[in-house]
Amino acid sequence: MRQFTEYARVMIYRFETDGSGIVVAEDKQPELEPFLGLHYPASDIPKQARQLYYKNWVRIIVNVNDAPVPIYPLNNPITHKNLDLSYATLRSVSPIHIEYLQNMGVSASLCTSLINDQKLWGLIVCHHYSPKFVPYELRQACELLGQFMSVELFRQYQKNWEAYQKKVKKIQQLFRQELSGHESDLINRIRTMIDSSGQYLLELVNAQGVVIGLQGELTEFGETLPKPDLHDLLSWLRSYYPEEIFYTDRLAEIYPPAQNYINKAAGLLAISIYLDQATYQIVWFRSEIIQTVTWGGNPNKPVVIDDNDQVRLSPRKSFEAWKETVSGHALGWNELEINAAIELRNTLMLAVLHFSHFAL
Incomplete structure (x- = not known):
């Protein structure tokens, strides 16, 4: 995957039963810090985001620092409802996710979904540290690879x-x-x-x-x-x-x-x-x-208090390895x-x- 996409880092991210995730495979440029084996809390990829990944085989962010462009009118003039952009390749992503990637120093990303037994099993996550555009044909190749891997996951599940x-x-x-x-x-x-x-x-x-x-x-x-x-x-x-x-x-x-x-x-x-x-x-x-779990940052700080004393979801700012001994x-x-x-x-x-x- 990294050879033909030429991203700096490619990981396989598997979802656990509680919604958290773990990096189970990785290929990267030698100078990058490894993420293999790190755990990430469920709040890093919330339920709504996982639903979008289930619907779309491939999601791409060419430049994390690009400003999103609004769509006019806000409502469909025929249905008078918001446009459903679930399947739109150019659909912008959550500002929280953008801030999350910026905190990691990531400038571009591409995610390919892995589906097993009609459930989102995990993701092939590609990170780059400068803006990176992937043409349509290459995105289709990523989708095909994701589908092949999903078939193999299901075959193993059936076995x-x-x-x-x-x-x-x-x-x-x-x-x-x-x-x-x-x-x-x-x-x-x-x-x-x-x-x-x-x-x-x-x-x-x-x-x-x-x-x-x-x-x-x-x-x-x-x-x-x-x-x-x-x-x-x-x-x-x-x-x-x-x-x-x-x-x-x-x-x-x-x-x-x-x-x-x-x-x-x-x-x-x-x-x-x-x-x-x-x-x-x-x-x-x-x-x-009793096991020691290594998290990609403190998993207990998914929210912050804003200037209006309101609790809001916030991306973690530290991604240093944070170890927790899990007992009970x-x-x-x-x-x-x-x-x-x-x-x-x-x-x-x-x-x-x-x-x-x-x-x-």
């Missing part, structure tokens, strides 16, 4: 999804084998299954511990919590998060007692079934991961793991209905 589907089917088969029959003692059958196949349940979502709660009876495998803590946690889940599926990688922030066992349950993924006033739950736990968090649950849990919930639902039928 990972197929591997997860195999895991899910294996677990489903084990469930059906262990839970088949006409007996109504579902709890004992679940215990037998956990004893023989608990490791598969952990591997399914990359967890360290799992507990199955059936009408107050608990069956555990791996690293879990003392029984009193488990009962309190499951009761809290039923009261405050009764959804069919719930997950968090920061349990202690919403459930303070979890701070006492954060080394075992910093993250939680739960599936629940509510049937005839009975509750069935499977809850997975992830332990705390677990590894985030990804989409494949969440979908695998949902599939397992559907299988458990069938088993519950089966045993409910024979219990009548």
Whole structure:
């Protein structure tokens, strides 16, 4: 990309689940400071900007210091509404983004979107330190490259999804084998299954511990919590998060007692079934991961107070590496793991209905 565009720096910027971003690849002129591995807060590319990147494969700023030119009239004389410039190549960009680039010393930029599964996965970001015009044909080549890379991202996603589907089917088969029959003692059958196949349940979502709660009876495998803590946690889940599926990688922030066992349950993924006033739950736990995150500047200062004492979004002025030790968090649950849990919930639902039928 840098060879045929001749920008000074080209990066691949990947969006995280919380909207923040990380530079995962970089090619640059030797004298430039590296940005590889730096994290950037979600406020650096707000939601509205990400929507525009999703709609447009390529966005270009030829000269950061150019003055924007107004459009007359402001409203479309036919519709009497503002002109929609979402797809206009010459559409000006946010003054905040311009100031942001100026603070970085960037004079020109070009961004190519990377789309995976109809979502904005990331950007190929090109920076130059003097004004730079890229002709239409070259912009089309950038768009084509972005599309090829997006196809490859989706192909890899499908490959990972197929591997997860195999895991899910294996677990489903084990469930059906262990839970088949006409007996109504579902709890004992679940215990037998956990004893023989608990490791598969952990591997399914990359967890360290799992507990199955059936009408107050608990069956555990791996690293879990003392029984009193488990009962309190499951009761809290039923009261405050009764959804069919719930997950968090920061349990202690919403459930303070979890701070006492954060080394075992910093993250939680739960599936629940509510049937005839009975509750069935499977809850997975992830332990705390303490890591040092290197940000491109202090991520905690996205706003300023202006002369009128109003709070406004402001681009950060310092881009020196700013390190933060992140604790109390677990590894985030990804989409494949969440979908695998949902599939397992559907299988458990069938088993519950089966045993409910024979219990009548």
